[in-house]
Amino acid sequence: MKKLYALLFLAVSATLPLFSQSESDHHPKWVDYTGTHEVDVSVGFPTAYLMYGYMGMLNGLAGLANILEDALTDDGSGVKPAAAVERFGKMKMIPNLRAEYGYNFLSWLNVGAAVNYSDYRMPMRYEDTKLYAYTEKFHMTSVTVKVRFYWLNRKWVRMYSAVGAGVGIVHTNAFSYDSAGQGDFVTKAVFMPDLCLIGLTVGRKLYGRIEYGSMYGGLTAGIGYRF
Secondary structure: OHHHHHHHHHHHHHHHHHHOOOHHHOOOOOOOOOOOEEEEEEEEOOHHHHHHHHHHHHHHHHHHHHHHHHHHOOOOOOOOOOOOEEEOOOOEEEEEEEEEEEEEOOOOEEEEEEEEEEEEEEEEEEOOOOOEEEEEEEEEEEEEEEEEEEEEEOOOEEEEEEEEEEEEEEEEOOOOEOOOOOEOOEEEEEEEEEEEEEEEEEEOOEEEEEEEEEOOOEEEEEEEEEO
16 A cells, blocks of 8 residues: 555656646646636445445455354353344445535646545345345445646646545444344544546536546546636
8 A cells, every 4th residue: 555655656746847837838728727716516436335345355354363263262151143144135325426625726736625425225134034134334424635636728628637635434334243133333434545547627617527537436427616
């Protein structure tokens, strides 16, 4: 992870000289949006489901360790093991919803913040009786500070890349079961990086936006207003 951040830092640092040119060095059609604000909302693939998969992998590794520990130790407490549960039925997901604000400090530099929310829900049943047990839920909210680097500025079209970081709050009953086989809710704070490989806005004041390679939703689309 440290290597990834180091490479990202070097990549951004290498591009700064290109952005810091004087206006006379830019393309004749370059438009300066310095001093303007941008607010927008967008929708993307559910980040909560992606995070669930990642946490599930970690939980699986921890489960292997627990199985080994149970095989080697026996405290004789007589505590009833958690009832085994499994997924069934349809999964319901809320796509990643994002609200974002940014201020154009320079013609190529925008600094702002974004709030993201997504969740997913899956019914669970007991493996032995096949009866409904509970609904597994995974809610994820994050707040990140973002820096956009606009490398194309035209009257109607702008293109950019972005990096950022912040904190995410996960509230879930996944991977946590009591002796009755019910999911216990836990809340965790996690570090959340933010990255967009390429973004495109089309429009002047009112604009549409598409991002590819976003850590929040992969391919996202939305609408915004510049003033």
